Amino acid sequence: PLDKNELGRNSWSLLHTTAAVYPDKPNQGQQEDMKQFISLFSRLYPCTYCAEDFQKDIAEHPPKVETRSALSRWFCDRHNTVNRKLGKPEFDCDLVDERWRDGWKD
Numbered sequence: 001p002l003d004k005n006e007l008g009r010n011s012w013s014l015l016h017t018t019a020a021v022y023p024d025k026p027n028q029g030q031q032e033d034m035k036q037f038i039s040l041f042s043r044l045y046p047c048t049y050c051a052e053d054f055q056k057d058i059a060e061h062p063p064k065v066e067t068r069s070a071l072s073r074w075f076c077d078r079h080n081t082v083n084r085k086l087g088k089p090e091f092d093c094d095l096v097d098e099r100w101r102d103g104w105k106d
């Protein structure tokens with residue numbers, strides 16, 4: 001059966017990791033692909049009310065697909081919108097590369 005939290009964790013992992021390896025200078029086709037991926041993801045996400053809220057949030061905050069760092073920040077902001085809705089602490093988006101690309105410094 002569908003576990004909403006497990007699905008969420010795995011989905012964020014996919015989304016943030018996809019942004020982390022997105023090109024610094026994507027060509028037009030790569031930018032179009034990313035917009036379509038986000039649009040289709042938001043319509044197919046298998047938690048209906050989550051998907052509806054996500055679509056509204058995306059309509060208010062259109063995807064920033066011009067660079068890797070802009071996209072990573074954009075996903076971080078979208079995730080923080082969900083965090084706020086669920087009463088979870090917000091994540092510091094200055095740390096998004098450390099978390100999802102480079103690994104934590106120790």
Ligand code: FAD
Binds near residue numbers: 007010077090091
């Ligand atoms: P998660 O929120 O899943 O986060 C996983 C890890 O990501 C964290 O441990 C942290 O290291 C990192 N992280 C946290 N915040 C950020 C950030 N802002 N940027 C980058 N990294 C971060 N659940 C609901 O109950 N209701 C909903 O309406 C809902 N909508 C969702 C919409 C989408 C598009 C997605 C992908 C998920 C949604 N979820 C929703 C699931 C929810 O966001 C969480 O995944 C779930 O509650 C499990 O939370 P968690 O505490 O394990 O950590």
